[in-house]
Amino acid sequence: MTATSPAPAAVELVRVRKDFGSAVGVADVSLKIGQGEFLTLLGPSGCGKSTLLGMIAGFLTPTAGKIVVDGVDITDVEPYRRNIGMVFQSYALFPHMNVFDNIAFGLRMRKLPKAEVAGEVRRAIEMMKLGGFEERRVSQLSGGQQQRVALARAVVIRPKVLLLDEPLSALDKNLRAQMQVELSELHRKTGLTTIFVTHDQGEALSLSDRIVVMNRGEVQQVATPIELYRTPANGFVASFIGEINALPVARYERDGGEAALVLPGAGRLVAPAEGNFAHGAQVRAFLRPEHVRPALPGEDRPNIVSGVVAAHIYQGSHTITRVEVDGLGLIETRVTGADIVGTHPVGAPIALVLDLGDAVMLAANAGRIDA
Amino acid sequence: MTFASLRSFGFWSLVVAILTYMTLPTLVVLMTSVNPTEILAFPPEGVSFAWYEKALTYPDFRRAFTNGLIVTSLASTLAVVVGSAFAWLIHRYEFRGRGVLEAVLWSPLIIPHFTLGFGFLLLGGAFKLQQGYVMIVLAHMVLVMPFVTRAVYVSLATIDPNLARAAANLGASPFHVLTRIELPLVLPGMAGGWLIAAVLSLTEFTASLYVTGSRTQTLPVAMYNYIREYADPTVSAVSAMLIITTTLIMFIADRAFGLRRVLAIDTH
Numbered sequence: 001m002t003a004t005s006p007a008p009a010a011v012e013l014v015r016v017r018k019d020f021g022s023a024v025g026v027a028d029v030s031l032k033i034g035q036g037e038f039l040t041l042l043g044p045s046g047c048g049k050s051t052l053l054g055m056i057a058g059f060l061t062p063t064a065g066k067i068v069v070d071g072v073d074i075t076d077v078e079p080y081r082r083n084i085g086m087v088f089q090s091y092a093l094f095p096h097m098n099v100f101d102n103i104a105f106g107l108r109m110r111k112l113p114k115a116e117v118a119g120e121v122r123r124a125i126e127m128m129k130l131g132g133f134e135e136r137r138v139s140q141l142s143g144g145q146q147q148r149v150a151l152a153r154a155v156v157i158r159p160k161v162l163l164l165d166e167p168l169s170a171l172d173k174n175l176r177a178q179m180q181v182e183l184s185e186l187h188r189k190t191g192l193t194t195i196f197v198t199h200d201q202g203e204a205l206s207l208s209d210r211i212v213v214m215n216r217g218e219v220q221q222v223a224t225p226i227e228l229y230r231t232p233a234n235g236f237v238a239s240f241i242g243e244i245n246a247l248p249v250a251r252y253e254r255d256g257g258e259a260a261l262v263l264p265g266a267g268r269l270v271a272p273a274e275g276n277f278a279h280g281a282q283v284r285a286f287l288r289p290e291h292v293r294p295a296l297p298g299e300d301r302p303n304i305v306s307g308v309v310a311a312h313i314y315q316g317s318h319t320i321t322r323v324e325v326d327g328l329g330l331i332e333t334r335v336t337g338a339d340i341v342g343t344h345p346v347g348a349p350i351a352l353v354l355d356l357g358d359a360v361m362l363a364a365n366a367g368r369i370d371a
Numbered sequence: 372m373t374f375a376s377l378r379s380f381g382f383w384s385l386v387v388a389i390l391t392y393m394t395l396p397t398l399v400v401l402m403t404s405v406n407p408t409e410i411l412a413f414p415p416e417g418v419s420f421a422w423y424e425k426a427l428t429y430p431d432f433r434r435a436f437t438n439g440l441i442v443t444s445l446a447s448t449l450a451v452v453v454g455s456a457f458a459w460l461i462h463r464y465e466f467r468g469r470g471v472l473e474a475v476l477w478s479p480l481i482i483p484h485f486t487l488g489f490g491f492l493l494l495g496g497a498f499k500l501q502q503g504y505v506m507i508v509l510a511h512m513v514l515v516m517p518f519v520t521r522a523v524y525v526s527l528a529t530i531d532p533n534l535a536r537a538a539a540n541l542g543a544s545p546f547h548v549l550t551r552i553e554l555p556l557v558l559p560g561m562a563g564g565w566l567i568a569a570v571l572s573l574t575e576f577t578a579s580l581y582v583t584g585s586r587t588q589t590l591p592v593a594m595y596n597y598i599r600e601y602a603d604p605t606v607s608a609v610s611a612m613l614i615i616t617t618t619l620i621m622f623i624a625d626r627a628f629g630l631r632r633v634l635a636i637d638t639h
Contacts, residue, residue, distance in 0.1 A: 092533035106541035
């Protein structure tokens with residue numbers, strides 16, 4: 001392989017489309033997933049992420065497009081010949097089999113010799129810390145243990161791709177955090193190309209190499225977690241990933257190296273000039289709560305706005321304070337500690353510094369904000 | 372007496388009245404079976420098991436019992452095989468005429484057993500099968516099929532559809548999905564269906580009256596023929612034994628296969 005040739009894609013989706021009658025489930029999605037990559041399909045329910053996963057597994061037939069795994073077009077291959085492992089949201093463990101037989105199922109279907117099956121299953125059981133549970137019926141296991149059996153069963157067949165369909169959503173919060181760590185470890189140990197479906201942005205940000213944000217059957221953005229958070233491609237992504245303040249639509253004015261946002265009813269804000277907007281364009285700025293802070297007493301600089309404290313949401317390590325700013329609406333600021341609750345009680349006036357240098361600026365028509 | 376306790380008294384009186392009404396005829400028959408004299412008297416004048424002895428040794432009843440066992444085991448087994456296949460077909464596939472197929476499968480619940488028995492009698496004449504085991508087994512199979520199909524269908528419907536997908540995902544062909552996943556999970560339903568079918572077939576009278584002959588008659592038909600000629604408590608004794616046997620079968624079935632769940636009487 002020369003340095004210029006692209007890395008081989010483990011999975012490639014080429015304009016994959018799925019219609020349900022007249023409704024669009026997935027609209028012409030093209031994606032390349034690298035060997036060993038942990039890719040997340042993220043979006044609200046009904047965004048098409050599970051439909052896409054179902055098509056990769058072979059449970060659904062695409063209306064159009066093709067699915068290529070390891071260079072082979074598998075669009076018309078039956079699910080049982082695909083060698084793609086999957087963990088279901090409900091785990092779908094076989095209730096009439098014990099833990100060992102559940103994990104061994106795929107190997108037995110591959111007609112592996114008995115001794116080899118036993119060895120592989122034992123290794124999977126060790127890796128998923130299920131030692132001692134071999135003879136248990138799956139109904140006797142806790143949710144976390146069932147989850148591990150489902151994972152062991154899927155990875156023991158050494159699939160070309162591992163599909164995870166919201167596998168953590170049935171677990172309680174503490175267990176979910178722990179399973180996130182275990183999923184991460186499993187991915188590191190096995191090096192399996194993994195496609196993870198979730199509607200939980202926290203899971204997506206912490207686990208993924210790259211995230212595919214979907215909405216209404218369409219891909220909104222494909223990016224690393226950090227890129228996604230810092231430079232969302234549109235309003236949907238900006239509001240879906242993390243908390244963000246959406247400022248009202250403003251007129252972008254450029255004068256040499258200087259730029260400004262002119263907000264009706266809120267005056268001028270100094271804006272970074274590196275944007276690709278023409279003078280007079282309608283733009284919308286998105287600003288994370290950590291890029292808004294209370295002004296220091298007597299502080300004099302651009303982009304200070306004033307408002308009235310509407311609410312404090314105390315979160316332990318920090319406080320989210322909601323401020324009703326004239327002409328801007330509710331603006332959230334994220335402040336370390338809880339001092340602000342005492343210094344600026346609800347109803348008190350407050351001045352805020354908007355760090356527009358860190359804002360995301362989008363053309364006013366780039367994506368709706370309906371997350 | 373307060374209004375609440377009056378209402379409670381009224382409620383329980385009604386419950387007891389309904390239950391008495393439901394069980395009284397059976398209780399009367401059971402009680403006459405231990406009557407020491409030769410008349411079917413109620414209330415009984417003493418306790419004797421002489422009629423049980425007569426029932427167990429009477430040649431017609433012995434043969435009828437054997438006939439019944441042969442017919443029941445064959446008819447129930449065939450009904451399970453065919454009924455399960457139909458249940459699977461209805462559960463698994465959407466096809467034109469599915470509604471019609473379902474209606475036909477359920478129809479023995481609506482059509483009088485008299486009609487079915489009479490129909491089989493006429494058919495039997497046309498195919499020279501009258502009063503033979505083949506005819507009786509076929510008639511019973513049709514009568515019990517709705518119950519078997521329903522039991523199996525309910526079991527199939529309660530299986531998580533993702534299990535078949537998970538199995539396919541792990542490399543199981545449709546044949547292996549059927550034999551390794553679906554069949555084992557539906558087996559309790561099939562067994563429950565078989566037992567219901569067996570009990571219904573064992574006690575079926577109306578249709579059997581038409582399709583059995585003197586050498587192939589089943590127990591209820593033999594009892595009917597006996598009571599037309601004699602009026603002693605032997606028939607009561609046979610009834611008692613039949614009721615006890617079927618009760619035992621149902622009890623075991625409930626314990627072993629969760630009959631209530633299989634028949635969708637219980638939903639938890």
